[in-house]
Structure formats: C-alpha cells, structure tokens
Amino acid sequence: MSEAAMPAAQHFHDLYRDHRGWLESWLRRRMSNGSDAADLSQDTFLRVLASSQRIAELQEPRAYLATVGKRLLANFYKRRSLEQAYLDALMLLPEECVPSPEQRWLLLEALQALDELLDGLPVAVRRAFLWSQLEGLGYAEIAERLQVSERTIKRYMAQAYEHCLLVEW
Incomplete structure (x- = not known):
C-alpha cells in the first residue's frame, strides 16, 4: 500500500x-x-x-x-x-x-467554562465583565476601579459581550 x-x-x-x-x-x-x-x-x-x-x-x-x-x-x-x-x-x-462536594464539582466546572469562554480577552475587559456580571457593579464603579472613563467601560462590555456571542464551543 x-x-x-x-x-x-x-x-x-x-x-x-x-x-x-x-x-x-x-x-x-x-x-x-x-x-x-x-x-x-x-x-x-x-x-x-x-x-x-x-x-x-x-x-x-x-x-x-x-x-x-x-x-x-x-x-x-x-x-x-x-x-x-x-x-x-x-x-x-x-x-x-x-457547598457539598457535588456542588463544588459543578461550581468548579462552571468556573472552568467561564474561564475558557473569556480566554483571549484583555485583562481589563475580563475584569470589567466579571465585576459587572458577578459582583453587580455599575459602569461608574468599574471605571473607578480600573481608573478609566465610563465610555471605556462601555466599550469593554461591548467587546466582552461580542466575544461571548462569537466564541465557538
């Protein structure tokens, strides 16, 4: 052959x-x-x-x-x-x-999936997105933490949302 x-x-x-x-x-x-x-x-x-x-x-x-x-x-x-x-x-x-061991496992899996989903985003964009989604911070608070303007935070959030929508699973 x-x-x-x-x-x-x-x-x-x-x-x-x-x-x-x-x-x-x-x-x-x-x-x-x-x-x-x-x-x-x-x-x-x-x-x-x-x-x-x-x-x-x-x-x-x-x-x-x-x-x-x-x-x-x-x-x-x-x-x-x-x-x-x-x-x-x-x-x-x-x-x-x-949490129970089963709940911990599920949470770790969810954290891993979230980490993979956000992989590739710049650190500041990731932080802004996570603070908004997980801690419920407003754009003004996030802007203060990152020492950037609210307009920049709006761009970061748009970038993060677009990334999440376009990522292939």
Whole structure:
C-alpha cells in the first residue's frame, strides 16, 4: 500500500506508537506528577485525533505534539490555579455555607467554562465583565476601579459581550 493510500487511522497509530513515550517523558519533565503527565499525553493525542491536521503531512511530529502539549499544560496549570483560588475562597465561608462536594464539582466546572469562554480577552475587559456580571457593579464603579472613563467601560462590555456571542464551543 502506498503512503498516500494508507488510512488515516494507521498514520495516527504510527504517530502514537512512535512518539507517545517521548511526549510523556517530555511532559513529565515539566510536571511534578507522572500520572498527570500520562493523562496530558493521552489528551494531546486525543486533540490530535480530533483535529483537522492531516497526520500524514506532519513534517515535524514532535514539534507539533510539543505545541499541542504545551497548550494543554498551560490549561492544566491555569485550571489548577483556578481550583486553588476557589478552595481558598471556600475556606473563608462559614461551615454552614460550604457547598457539598457535588456542588463544588459543578461550581468548579462552571468556573472552568467561564474561564475558557473569556480566554483571549484583555485583562481589563475580563475584569470589567466579571465585576459587572458577578459582583453587580455599575459602569461608574468599574471605571473607578480600573481608573478609566465610563465610555471605556462601555466599550469593554461591548467587546466582552461580542466575544461571548462569537466564541465557538
């Protein structure tokens, strides 16, 4: 069978076989936990499988896998930081207000989804949007906190709303 006629599944299988060990080692050097590295390695290959990238056309498969892995690694640490901030906030609540483990899981998932939704927005725009939506602050209060004009806050909010409407899930 010619290279061009080889099915995509075989190309993926070959990529996985040839580079999984390398990728997992590469991730392990950047993480403190081998299990997390193994999970991220698998997630990387799942992303590659789900992508539109034609595996047979990869010139530098390790560079491509490292790029996908770096993105997943950044998301991993971002999520861990978000989870820790949430757990720190929970510790400040009176015991009767602390959510159940199921509620905590749902809240963490919602926080992660919100974080992903707002990813890519400038920090000031994110802050303005979150203060407005989560704390109920008015534009004047937000403008004072960010030390900008109310008109700028209106632009920020329009930018955030447009971003939320246009983001692909």
